[in-house]
Amino acid sequence: MTEAAVCPVHQERDHPLHPPVGFPEAVGDGPVRMLWPNSVEAWIVSSYAGVRQVLSDPRFSTRKGGQPEMRTDAGETVLDPDQPGNINGIDGPEHMRLRRPLSRGFMVKRMNELRPRIQQIVDEHLDVMEAKGAPADLVTSLCLPLPSLVIAELLGVPPEHQELFQATAGDLFGKNGSKDEYLAHATRLAEVLAPIVAEKKAAGTNDDMIGLMANDTDFSMDELIFLCIGLLAAGHETTSNFLGLFTLHLFEKPDQLAILQRDPSRADVVVEELLRYTVGQLGGSGLIRRATEDVEVDGVLIRAGEWVSVSLMANLDEALCPRAEELDLERDAVSHLGFGFGPHQCLGANLARAELQIGLRSLFERFPGLRPAVPVTELRYRNDMITYGAAEIPVVW
Amino acid sequence: MTVRIDQDRCIGSGQCVLAAPDVFDQSDDDGTGLVLSAEPSAGLLPGVRHAVERCPAQAVTLEE
Numbered sequence: 001m002t003e004a005a006v007c008p009v010h011q012e013r014d015h016p017l018h019p020p021v022g023f024p025e026a027v028g029d030g031p032v033r034m035l036w037p038n039s040v041e042a043w044i045v046s047s048y049a050g051v052r053q054v055l056s057d058p059r060f061s062t063r064k065g066g067q068p069e070m071r072t073d074a075g076e077t078v079l080d081p082d083q084p085g086n087i088n089g090i091d092g093p094e095h096m097r098l099r100r101p102l103s104r105g106f107m108v109k110r111m112n113e114l115r116p117r118i119q120q121i122v123d124e125h126l127d128v129m130e131a132k133g134a135p136a137d138l139v140t141s142l143c144l145p146l147p148s149l150v151i152a153e154l155l156g157v158p159p160e161h162q163e164l165f166q167a168t169a170g171d172l173f174g175k176n177g178s179k180d181e182y183l184a185h186a187t188r189l190a191e192v193l194a195p196i197v198a199e200k201k202a203a204g205t206n207d208d209m210i211g212l213m214a215n216d217t218d219f220s221m222d223e224l225i226f227l228c229i230g231l232l233a234a235g236h237e238t239t240s241n242f243l244g245l246f247t248l249h250l251f252e253k254p255d256q257l258a259i260l261q262r263d264p265s266r267a268d269v270v271v272e273e274l275l276r277y278t279v280g281q282l283g284g285s286g287l288i289r290r291a292t293e294d295v296e297v298d299g300v301l302i303r304a305g306e307w308v309s310v311s312l313m314a315n316l317d318e319a320l321c322p323r324a325e326e327l328d329l330e331r332d333a334v335s336h337l338g339f340g341f342g343p344h345q346c347l348g349a350n351l352a353r354a355e356l357q358i359g360l361r362s363l364f365e366r367f368p369g370l371r372p373a374v375p376v377t378e379l380r381y382r383n384d385m386i387t388y389g390a391a392e393i394p395v396v397w
Numbered sequence: 398m399t400v401r402i403d404q405d406r407c408i409g410s411g412q413c414v415l416a417a418p419d420v421f422d423q424s425d426d427d428g429t430g431l432v433l434s435a436e437p438s439a440g441l442l443p444g445v446r447h448a449v450e451r452c453p454a455q456a457v458t459l460e461e
Contacts, residue, residue: 056455096408103409103428335451343408345453350411 010037011284011383016376016390017249019283019313027311031300034285034309036068042307043300044285048317048337050298051310055342060289060308062344064089067288068307085219085226088344095343098227101217102347105154105209111350114154118354121149122362130366135373138247138393142363143240147355151235154351155228156200156208161192165232172233189232190225197224231348239352241389243359246274248379248390249281249327250364251372259329260364267361270329271353274360275338277327280315282388287312287340312337367397399460400437400445402430406456413457417444421457430456 012021026032027046034044045054054060065081081089087098122142129141148166157165168185197214205211209231213224250257260270287310291302302308314337316324321334339346346352364370372379373394380391400420402413409428413421420441422431437445442459449457 056453099408100427100429103411104426105428106411107409107423107425107428108411108414109423335447339453341453343454345408345410350415 011388016379016381017245017252017278018281023283023285023311024313027313030298031302031308034068036285037070038068040066040068040307042068042285042288042309043297043302044309044311045297046311046313046317047298048314048319051312051314051337052341053297054289054308054310055287055337055340055344057295057342058092059291059293059295061091061292062089062095062289063091064288067290068285068309069288070285083226085223085230087227087230087347098219098223099343099347101213101219102227102231105212106347106350108350111354114150114351115354115358117153118146118150118358119362121146122358126362126366134396135394138363138395139240139244139390140392142359143243143393144236146243146359147239147352148236150351150355151232151348154209154235155231156210157193157196157232161196164192165189166236172229186229189229193225193228194221197221197228234348235351237387238346238348239355241387242275242278242352243356244390244393245278245282245388246271246356246360247363247370247393248372248376249274249278252376253327256327256329257364260360261368264361264365266329267357268353269331269333271356271360272333272336272338273327273329273331275356276315276320276334276336279312279336279338280324281313283311283313284388285309285311287344312340367395370395370397372396398436398442400432400435401458401460402432403456403458404429406454408454408456410453412451412453413448416448416451417441420445421448 010020013019014021027044030047031043031045031050033041035041045051063081064079079086079089083089085098087095125142125145129136144166148162152162152165168189172182172185197210200211201214204215206215210228213219213227219227250260289308289310291304291306291308293304295302318324320336321331339349373396379393382389382391407429409423409430411423413430414423420432420434420437422433423429424431445459449459
């Protein structure tokens with residue numbers, strides 16, 4: 001076995017929108033073994049073909065327990081591998097049992113039906129931003145409230161709980177807290193969710209996501225609660241960061257912003273390219289799998305029991321598209337890995353697409369002269385979260 | 398030319414519907430993919446090939 005390199009598994013960047021320092025060079029030439037902050041070794045795979053293979057081959061399991069991670073300073077595993085409803089920690093038919101009913105809730109046609117409501121929420125927030133006047137913080141004005149309001153409505157969470165969910169979801173994604181703190185946040189959410197789930201179960205309704213899960217599936221109460229926590233947390237954090245990062249990339253590349261502004265009706269294709277590029281530039285290590293048998297990936301033999309981390313920097317691989325390291329908003333949509341790949345591909349991808357398309361298009365239509373009030377490189381970025389993004393984006397117009 | 402979806406593999410991601418909305422739909426029962434047109438016209442084939450490529454569960458096939 002080759003000796004593991006000490007990995008640049010960190011979030012230090014010389015430009016806030018570029019990959020962590022040293023990471024592309026360290027992993028670029030194929031699977032390499034890396035030592036993680038919690039002293040666990042893992043292969044890092046970063047080619048387009050390799051990442052697709054690892055994420056879709058059933059010989060790689062997503063079951064966790066003792067995995068390489070950056071979540072806590074102590075390197076503790078915060079989640080019990082047997083946690084009921086942990087959809088990202090199960091494989092095969094068990095996973096399908098949970099995934100399919102949830103997929104139904106995020107169907108393309110359901111998301112399309114939701115578009116007018118998403119547009120309304122965006123417009124209301126842009127109205128307020130405009131009325132208050134410049135400068136405004138884009139993160140609190142639009143990026144954070146949009147996905148959080150939409151996922152809460154989709155789930156059927158009463159509005160009075162939304163502030164708590166937004167605050168706690170942020171805490172759940174913090175990586176510096178201890179296991180006890182993580183569990184305390186999860187318990188607090190569960191206490192609020194349990195009566196809501198019970199009420200919908202009693203009413204027998206299936207017109208929102210919680211009702212659908214409670215009444216049209218065989219999910220246990222523990223599974224229901226944990227799935228709700230997962231959906232709320234994922235809905236709060238990820239899309240908001242990406243709406244902010246997309247805007248920052250466009251601020252840094254005015255020629256690309258001009259392409260969107262010339263033809264805003266192409267927002268769907270533009271968002272696919274921004275997803276590809278932004279996720280690729282985040283670089284770093286990411287989704288974790290474990291080989292259950294010996295498998296060859298990119299010419300390297302990965303032994304049964306070894307951990308593999310796939311880097312979505314694979315989105316910048318020339319095997320995916322020509323000039324893959326460039327953002328080109330005139331490009332047709334390509335099969336990028338921005339939402340992952342394989343059976344665990346992001347469940348909320350179609351919702352995120354709708355929010356990002358409507359949010360980005362409306363933002364630059366309402367404020368054609370939108371620009372950062374502070375240089376992009378001088379903003380504060382949240383390095384303490386598993387998901388990466390700008391803590392605030394002061395803008396003028 | 399025959400378009401198929403392997404129902405055992407399908408996770409209901411809807412990527413095929415986004416790639417070729419005239420050829421695919423999703424079941425209201427569980428969100429899994431449905432083939433509306435198993436032998437689509439030549440003009441629809443680029444979309445179908447894109448669906449094959451981007452299906453995360455690799456459940457969509459096109460036999461040519």
